[in-house]
Amino acid sequence: MIDIGEVAKAVGASETAALLIKNMLDVPTKKIGELLGDCVSHWQWCNRINIAEKAYRKLQEKNIDPRALPPSFAVPLLRDAGDVEDEFLQDLWAALITSATADDRNVNIAFVDILHSMNPSDAIFLDAVLRTQHAGRDGRIEAVMNASTLTQEQATMSSHNLARLGLFNVTGNRLIDIAFFFLEACGSDQTLIEGLREKQKLLPHNLLSE
DSSP, X not given: OOOHHHHHHHTTOOHHHHHXXXXXXXXXXXXXXXXXXXXXXXXXXXXXXXXXXXXXXHHHHTTOOOOOOOXXXXXXXXXXXXXXXXHHHHHHHHHHHHHHHHOGGGOOHHHHHXXXXXXXXXXHHHHHHHHHTOOSSTTHHHHHHHHSSOOHHHHHHHHHHHHHTTOBOTTSSSBOXXXXXXXXXXXXXXXXXXXXXXXXXXXXXXXXXO
């Protein structure tokens, strides 16, 4: 059992740090590790079950039978899915389970890594780009704001994060192939995906930076 007071001493923190956490949870410091572990575990399994239920319904709708997935994909997916409470993101995780069950091409750990690194605003941003069919970097933030509930700050931060995840090319002018494969694996409308692909083909290329 973890004694948070002893942990505070070990890392050189003041006793008030442990006291603050104790006051937050209103339990003795010696019980905090046990309580927090139980709470986190329960919360994560609730998230996993909710996502699994969504995935099962999607599989039923598509008449797809559940099957075993490679542990190298399934274990990280289930581990990371435990941290997902947002309803919209849960739908994406469920869609990824469904597409991976249906097609081995979607059994890709990169999709799990991308999804785990996205917050709800990032998912909304990407969805808005797809729905608005906005090709190019100029005006993208404004287009996303007009098509969603994101503020300018949220949209800007999401734009940077999605670029950091490698979904946009170096200039930020277009989504790259893995972004489209990821969107497809997460259940986005295929017609919208192909439409945006075609629009991006019309953008001028900068051979030196792209």
